[in-house]
Amino acid sequence: MRRFLVLLLALTLGVVGMGGVTAQEERVLVVGLSEDYHSLDPSRAYEPGGSLIHHSVYDTLVTFPSDSVSEIIPNLAESWEISEDGLVYTFHLRDDVTFSNGDPLTAEDVVFSFNRMKNLKDNPSFLADTIASVEAADDLTVVLTLTQPDAAILAKLIFDAFSVLNADQVREQGGTDAEDAAETDTAEEWLMNNSAGTGPYMVESYEPTVQTVLVRNPNYWGEPPYFDRIIIQNLPETSTQKLALEAGDIDIAMDVIADQLDSFEANPDIEVFSTQSDTLIWLLMNMDPEVGGPVSNTLVQRAIRYALNYEELRFLSGAGANTPASMVPIGFAGALDPSEALPQDLDQARALLAEAGYPDGFTIDLEYPDFNYIGTEFGIVAQKVQADLAQVGITVNLVPQEFQVSLDLYRNGEQGFSLWLWNPDYYDTLDYVEFLPSGVVGNRANWTDENADPAILELRDAVKTELDPAVRAELFGEIQRWLQENGPYAPLFQPGVHFAYRSDLQGFAYNGQWRVDLTLLSR
Amino acid sequence: MALHKYLARRLLLMIPLLVGISLVAFLISNSIPADPTAANLGERAAADPEIVAAFRAKWGLDQPLHIQYLTYIRNLLRGDLGTSIRSHRPIADELARFLPATIELATAGIVVSVVVGVIFGVISAVWRNKPIDFIVRFVSLIGVSAPVFWLALIGLLLLYLRWGIVPGPGRLDARVPAPPHVTGLYTVDSLLAGEWSTFRNAVEHLLLPSLVLGAYSSGLITRITRSSMLEVLSREYMTTARSKGLKERTVILRHGLRNALMPVVTIIGLSYGSLLSGAVLTETIFAWEGIGRYAYNAARTLDFPAIMGVSMLIAIVFVVMNLIVDLLYYVLDPRLRQE
Numbered sequence: 001m002r003r004f005l006v007l008l009l010a011l012t013l014g015v016v017g018m019g020g021v022t023a024q025e026e027r028v029l030v031v032g033l034s035e036d037y038h039s040l041d042p043s044r045a046y047e048p049g050g051s052l053i054h055h056s057v058y059d060t061l062v063t064f065p066s067d068s069v070s071e072i073i074p075n076l077a078e079s080w081e082i083s084e085d086g087l088v089y090t091f092h093l094r095d096d097v098t099f100s101n102g103d104p105l106t107a108e109d110v111v112f113s114f115n116r117m118k119n120l121k122d123n124p125s126f127l128a129d130t131i132a133s134v135e136a137a138d139d140l141t142v143v144l145t146l147t148q149p150d151a152a153i154l155a156k157l158i159f160d161a162f163s164v165l166n167a168d169q170v171r172e173q174g175g176t177d178a179e180d181a182a183e184t185d186t187a188e189e190w191l192m193n194n195s196a197g198t199g200p201y202m203v204e205s206y207e208p209t210v211q212t213v214l215v216r217n218p219n220y221w222g223e224p225p226y227f228d229r230i231i232i233q234n235l236p237e238t239s240t241q242k243l244a245l246e247a248g249d250i251d252i253a254m255d256v257i258a259d260q261l262d263s264f265e266a267n268p269d270i271e272v273f274s275t276q277s278d279t280l281i282w283l284l285m286n287m288d289p290e291v292g293g294p295v296s297n298t299l300v301q302r303a304i305r306y307a308l309n310y311e312e313l314r315f316l317s318g319a320g321a322n323t324p325a326s327m328v329p330i331g332f333a334g335a336l337d338p339s340e341a342l343p344q345d346l347d348q349a350r351a352l353l354a355e356a357g358y359p360d361g362f363t364i365d366l367e368y369p370d371f372n373y374i375g376t377e378f379g380i381v382a383q384k385v386q387a388d389l390a391q392v393g394i395t396v397n398l399v400p401q402e403f404q405v406s407l408d409l410y411r412n413g414e415q416g417f418s419l420w421l422w423n424p425d426y427y428d429t430l431d432y433v434e435f436l437p438s439g440v441v442g443n444r445a446n447w448t449d450e451n452a453d454p455a456i457l458e459l460r461d462a463v464k465t466e467l468d469p470a471v472r473a474e475l476f477g478e479i480q481r482w483l484q485e486n487g488p489y490a491p492l493f494q495p496g497v498h499f500a501y502r503s504d505l506q507g508f509a510y511n512g513q514w515r516v517d518l519t520l521l522s523r
Numbered sequence: 524m525a526l527h528k529y530l531a532r533r534l535l536l537m538i539p540l541l542v543g544i545s546l547v548a549f550l551i552s553n554s555i556p557a558d559p560t561a562a563n564l565g566e567r568a569a570a571d572p573e574i575v576a577a578f579r580a581k582w583g584l585d586q587p588l589h590i591q592y593l594t595y596i597r598n599l600l601r602g603d604l605g606t607s608i609r610s611h612r613p614i615a616d617e618l619a620r621f622l623p624a625t626i627e628l629a630t631a632g633i634v635v636s637v638v639v640g641v642i643f644g645v646i647s648a649v650w651r652n653k654p655i656d657f658i659v660r661f662v663s664l665i666g667v668s669a670p671v672f673w674l675a676l677i678g679l680l681l682l683y684l685r686w687g688i689v690p691g692p693g694r695l696d697a698r699v700p701a702p703p704h705v706t707g708l709y710t711v712d713s714l715l716a717g718e719w720s721t722f723r724n725a726v727e728h729l730l731l732p733s734l735v736l737g738a739y740s741s742g743l744i745t746r747i748t749r750s751s752m753l754e755v756l757s758r759e760y761m762t763t764a765r766s767k768g769l770k771e772r773t774v775i776l777r778h779g780l781r782n783a784l785m786p787v788v789t790i791i792g793l794s795y796g797s798l799l800s801g802a803v804l805t806e807t808i809f810a811w812e813g814i815g816r817y818a819y820n821a822a823r824t825l826d827f828p829a830i831m832g833v834s835m836l837i838a839i840v841f842v843v844m845n846l847i848v849d850l851l852y853y854v855l856d857p858r859l860r861q862e
């Protein structure tokens with residue numbers, strides 16, 4: 001027995017003692033991330049984590065600059081024209097683009113990719129709803145025809161789902177863009193371990209829940225990136241990411257929470273980047289009196305907006321958080337400046353409540369999904385709302401719900417007074433029209449054309465078809481101001497989003513859509 | 524009764540047990556007031572009734588409950604565990620991929636806890652009420668009471684970050700590719716492929732997680748070994764052995780521990796079974812994607828086929844573990860063999 005133990009001890013020590021890492025000539029970047037994607041098929045892409053990969057491996061016709069989402073710049077398309085009626089977009093492709101296998105990019109690849117994405121009917125397919133058809137006028141010209149004018153179409157085209165794939169290569173692997181692609185396309189399997197893109201990197205391997213490895217694309221048509229290999233490692237726990245970053249085993253931690261900032265800031269080897277995210281945390285007040293009770297009343301809705309202490313709510317969320325003036329997040333074209341936000345005014349709130357017929361306040365349930373959304377603890381936010389409203393006589397009963405249960409109720413319009421979040425589906429202010437009557441969110445608040453004020457309906461219809469950026473900004477401004485005084489919502493804050501990386505890393509830039517462009521990093 | 528008859532009876536009993544588990548898992552999953560469509564479709568897709576209908580049809584969610592269950596059982600008998608709603612991959616493939624990670628971690632954990640637990644337990648019993656006994660009991664108390672996530676994080680903070688004794692999270696370093704797949708156990712597969720540096724790396728990555736995971740069971744095993752040994756040490760045959768002039772060490776180990784092992788084996792078996800059913804917290808912190816993480820993700824996204832598959836797998840693991848423990852009794856205790 002003793003001999004066995006000694007042997008075991010010696011074996012363990014010997015094995016550990018032999019350790020040593022062979023020198024690598026390659027330049028490798030390691031990213032720590034909580035993996036939220038399970039497919040590398042860009043036409044099905046819908047998760048923010050997956051964007052890191054798709055943005056490095058594929059290109060879209062147009063794109064955003066590395067650090068903002070309010071400007072659209074050329075990418076695969078070097079120029080484009082929009083018809084007078086706003087229904088036809090003609091894109092002129094660059095003539096020097098090649099795929100990772102050497103094939104040249106042609107308009108046919110764009111047509112294939114867009115049709116495939118639409119016909120796969122997966123999560124992002126709704127982005128193609130306004131596209132009637134896409135055709136190749138010639139080898140380098142793509143003509144996109146819409147079903148109605150859509151000012152947001154260019155922003156939508158930047159989404160990963162509109163990545164351009166090598167049609168020939170994907171067809172060889174069972175890919176198809178036919179009407180029945182949802183049932184007949186079999187290329188997803190191949191796309192899990194390979195890629196058919198024009199980006200600076202290619203997919204080398206994908207071990208689900210373990211790591212994704214990208215390697216340099218030797219046939220890249222643009223400026224070659226610094227790193228030869230990028231490893232995206234799945235580290236589901238933020239504390240683990242922090243320890244791995246401090247130890248130098250990863251170069252970037254993607255899921256930093258506010259609590260960790262002080263510790264990172266004190267560390268000279270680590271840089272931190274914080275800003276407000278595009279997520280909007282807000283209160284829903286159901287317009288249907290049977291569901292919302294007192295909060296279906298316009299005056300009560302206005303009173304609640306005046307009763308909240310926005311500064312303290314922001315503080316709760318941690319560094320980087322900010323309060324939007326209305327239901328369009330800061331950072332979007334046309335968003336009101338945060339200085340125009342409603343101030344807290346308890347007297348005004350009480351007066352409005354009295355006017356509405358509730359001089360002594362009322363009691364109401366606040367339903368919310370009891371979970372932590374990247375550092376924002378919904379339970380704590382709900383408690384703060386409860387405390388703020390108590391000051392004007394509204395007694396709030398907290399009703400925490402399991403996430404899926406709450407989500408179901410919310411989507412079915414069965415919640416009277418609830419706390420939710422909204423992430424933009426695409427980076428154009430048009431997405432926030434969903435909060436208006438008969439929009440996706442409007443319906444959940446039972447706010448429809450039947451019970452809405454004609455003024456807001458008019459504004460909504462105008463902004464949906466307007467293409468001129470200046471006029472759009474004006475219309476959105478009016479809509480936001482209207483929502484400040486009326487309507488079933490109270491915007492609470494945009495939580496902060498944080499990243500930490502080794503200080504010897506250069507070129508870090510944050511963009512709401514793909515977060516970090518790994519192809520621009522160097523050491 | 525004869526061994527083969529006993530074995531046959533136990534294996535046959537597994538069948539109604541599995542049917543029962545599948546029924547319970549199915550009923551519970553379906554009585555949750557939430558819908559997999561909400562969990563698996565994005566905001567926009569879920570707002571489109573056509574897409575929702577297509578989704579429900581594809582996954583058989585529009586069928587009445589008993590039809591869904593019977594379809595599931597029918598496929599199961601053909602070896603088809605279904606397809607995951609979340610990842611679109613066959614459940615059987617996914618379980619085969621996640622299970623080895625858990626087996627590796629659980630086995631390493633149980634080895635640590637058995638070695639530590641039995642040694643501590645014997646020491647504690649032989650030197651009862653001496654200082655060493657109190658030290659050992661205190662340490663095992665920490666093992667049992669410290670929350671596993673706390674142990675894991677403190678372990679990483681000190682042993683990984685501060686002192687650099689163990690590598691970081693994950694089963695291998697990011698730069699080390701996995702060995703060619705044979706069993707899915709990185710240690711075994713790298714040995715089979717002759718990849719020594721990969722083997723070394725895999726063992727290094729196992730050290731801390733197995734220590735953390737084994738902490739709780741080592742505490743349990745220490746206590747049960749101690750009390751079982753104390754019981755045995757007071758028996759008459761111990762005095763007989765000593766009076767025969769045998770060395771004290773032989774008396775304690777060969778005559779004492781050997782006879783004290785029965786209850787210890789039970790606890791080891793149950794602990795191993797419980798470690799094999801996955802330790803979500805440990806697996807999350809160490810980025811060790813095993814059955815625990817799989818079960819958690821399946822439950823979170825209401826992935827019914829995955830929930831059913833993983834529930835049945837865990838049930839089978841427990842049943843088999845129980846069977847092995849019972850067979851071990853048979854081996855360890857000659858009195859049972861004489862029937």
